[in-house]
């Protein structure tokens with residue numbers, strides 16, 4: 707179904723943010739840089755694909771939040787469409803774009819991963835980092851990511867995920883999941899995101915599991931997966 711980009715609502719015309727949205731946007735603006743610092747090497751390696759493949763011009767970042775990934779996109783990307791349902795993120799994202807010197811490349815739209823306000827095959831790459839942990843219907847979000855990607859386009863992801871069932875941490879994740887939902891504005895520590903990506907019909911999925919070095923209670927989001935899938 708066509709969703710011309712022009713029909714996507716610019717962030718400032720979207721629904722007014724709730725107090726919870728504003729608080730979460732502020733929280734992300736405070737802890738986002740620390741998380742990015744810890745993941746810097748991983749993100750550099752992951753986004754290196756965008757530097758290598760000069761055909762990647764249009765990148766759609768779903769759940770862009772405060773836009774901590776802009777610094778990794780490199781010089782060949784000439785258009786970044788950031789999509790997020792929380793309009794309180796926009797001010798932070800615009801500030802990050804200014805700081806990264808890419809404000810003129812960025813367009814922000816209000817929207818959800820499960821119904822992207824974009825045309826079929828209109829993106830060279832779709833990016834999601836720490837988003838699928840919050841999206842209830844991951845399968846629908848991944849159908850949408852594939853729909854807006856052109857054939858051969860890249861889906862780049864980095865997500866915290868459920869620990870292996872035999873791992874003691876899996877029990878902590880179940881116990882602390884309600885608290886994760888409150889702190890993370892609907893986030894869950896128990897998602898099997900790589901399995902969902904592998905079942906989403908991409909032609910190839912390359913992924914690596916890794917663990918962030920964190921202590922409890924933060925360690926409930928230590929298990930991660932990062933990778934690239936090809937449409």
Ligand SMILES: C[S@@+](CC[C@H](N)C(=O)[O-])C[C@H]1O[C@@H](n2cnc3c(N)ncnc32)[C@H](O)[C@@H]1O
Pocket residue numbers: 734738768769770771772773774789790791792795817818819820834835836837840841842
């Ligand atoms: C933990 S933040 C991560 C933000 C950013 N991607 C990062 O790496 O810092 C999760 C983001 O996903 C957004 N989000 C929540 N539900 C969403 C949905 N259904 N579709 C798209 N984005 C969503 C939130 O508003 C928030 O900006």
